[in-house]
Amino acid sequence: MNHIVIASHEFPPRIGGAGVVARDLATSLARGGRRVTIITCYASSLVGMFRKHMVFEELDGYRVIRIPVYKGMWFLSYPYMLNNVLPDDCDLLVFNDVAISYLNDKYRDLTVVHYLHGKERYLRYSGFIKSTLLSFDRIFRKNLNNADYIICVSEFIKGWLVNTNVLNNKDKIKVLENRIDTSLFYKAEEIPxxxxxxxxxxxxxxxxxxxxxxxxxxxxxxxxxxxxxxxxxxxxxxxxxxxxxxxxxxxxxxxxxxxxxxxxxxxxxxxxxxxxxxxxxxxxxxxxxxxxxxxxxxxxxxxxxxxxxxxxxxxxxxxxxxxxxxxxxxxxxxxxxxxxxxxxLTGIRGVTNFDDTKFGKDFIELICSHEK
The missing domain is CATH 3.40.50.2000 (Glycogen Phosphorylase B;)
Structure with a gap:
């Protein structure tokens, strides 16, 4: 896999678990020698959104492309801008959350992964605007079924997804536990x-x-x-x-x-x-x-x-x-x-020997160990 693109609605400085995972995965993959691009968003004015002004950054060995989004109107930005910024040489596309995958189900020549961090609310939407007009629930179900792999962060989320009965092929569900950076979290012997x-x-x-x-x-x-x-x-x-x-x-x-x-x-x-x-x-x-x-x-x-x-x-x-x-x-x-x-308790001990490329290695191995 030459160029991995992680599409994530949430990404630092916007805080949240999914954004942290996207950052940590990108960092780990990049340090392991992979070429990585993050596609995410930034808060924009309505005029800026319609002008499609992109922001480009270089962070910790990978590239970040930010799409303008006005308030909660991501469903207007992502379907029409993601295609414009997706690198031509991308061969693995990771949708790190559901929002950015909205109406983007056409990447048949790529390996597509959906990363689920929780019980996705889009599967349970109802009402005229969200379910009938925008079809959030129907489109998300379609995207999950079109994906080559679905990665869940825990067995709990995998079990929930299986029980929803929205997938035609449950064998493509994989579990990859999130990692912590033990260069930041360890037992400190001295307090400044x-x-x-x-x-x-x-x-x-x-x-x-x-x-x-x-x-x-x-x-x-x-x-x-x-x-x-x-x-x-x-x-x-x-x-x-x-x-x-x-x-x-x-x-x-x-x-x-x-x-x-x-x-x-x-x-x-x-x-x-x-x-x-x-x-x-x-x-x-x-x-x-x-x-x-x-x-x-x-x-x-x-x-x-x-x-x-x-x-x-x-x-x-x-x-x-x-x-x-x-x-x-x-x-x-x-x-x-x-x-x-x-x-x-006797099972508590400080963690040492942090391998900052392991998260990325485990991710790649999980994908490569199963044929598309």
Whole structure:
């Protein structure tokens, strides 16, 4: 495969799991000697979108081409611009998310891969505009069936896709777990002075987008109950930002927990490593059916036990009783924290010997090991 193109609606600086995977895959492939191009978008004015002004960048050994998109009108940009920027020598096209594949099902001479990062909402659309007029669900089903391979990030997502019965050939579904960059996440032996926190007691930490559904309302209730039951040495670091942050901080103050819960907003990865290294437990009780939530694995790589909600692909990331626990009810969560059960886990160890080309190698091997 001479030239691999990854088409991804989401890509840094726009944050999100699918965008991070696209970046990490492109970086790994490029470092392994592959020629790689990313086709993504940038926020544009309506005039800029109709003028089709492209932006070209060179990043970490690969090329990035950005298509102008005005607000949420990607379905007007991608069908008419992707063809114009797709390199002529592309021989492997990876649709990293569904949006950018809209109306683009004509690449019969290429190997086409669809990368699924979660339960795709386009399969469940209804209503006149989204389902009847724009036909999101019908077109996505057609694109999946036309693809040569479908890569799912977890067995959970593969099982969900199989159960939808939208595929004529289920044998083309493959699973490739997302990787973490262990040059960024590892057990730090020393904490730089500028990253040290003045926290005494037993420290919990969470990191994610602060939005409803991520479990913060439930976690705050449980945290308050544990404090009220006499566990006064508990502290909680909350890393992240989002629409729910203001309400969350108000709730903290209303409960009188300002001295025990520290919201520090979004931080870069370097600081996150050192924050993890000063905590005793990572916990995140998301209500979402996360496909393959890497945040737990990143914490575990830093030497932290992880505690997650028993939904989605969490059990594929946390080895229950080895490097953390997966719980479904409040009583178990509280018992694990109050009894410090996780302090005796033996399966947690820092990760070393990071191979920054392995993700790309595994991806290529997965494609090449099955004939088209």
């Amino acid at each position: 002075v500028r990253y040290k926190l003045s926290l005494e007691g037993h420290v919990l930490i969470s990191a994610s987008r602060l939005v409803e559904g991520k479990g913060y309302e439930r976690m705050l209730r449980l945290f308050n109950e544990m404090v009220q039951e006499g566990c006064n040495d508990l502290k909680w670091i909350v890393v992240g930002d989002g629409d729910y942050r203001n309400q969350f901080e108000t709730n903290i103050s209303d409960l009188g927990l300002d001295d025990k819960v520290l919201c520090i907003g979004r931080v870069d990865r370097e600081k996150l490593l050192y924050l993890y290294s000063q905590a005793d437990l990572f916990w995140l009780l998301s209500d979402f059916e996360e496909a393959f939530p890497l945040v737990y694995k990143e914490a575990i790589a830093c030497g932290l036990p992880a505690l997650g909600n028993d939904l989605g692909g969490v059990r594929e990331v946390i080895s229950h009783g080895v490097d953390g626990f997966v719980c479904s009810n409040d009583a178990d969560v509280k018992a694990l924290i109050l009894d410090r059960t996780y302090c005796n």
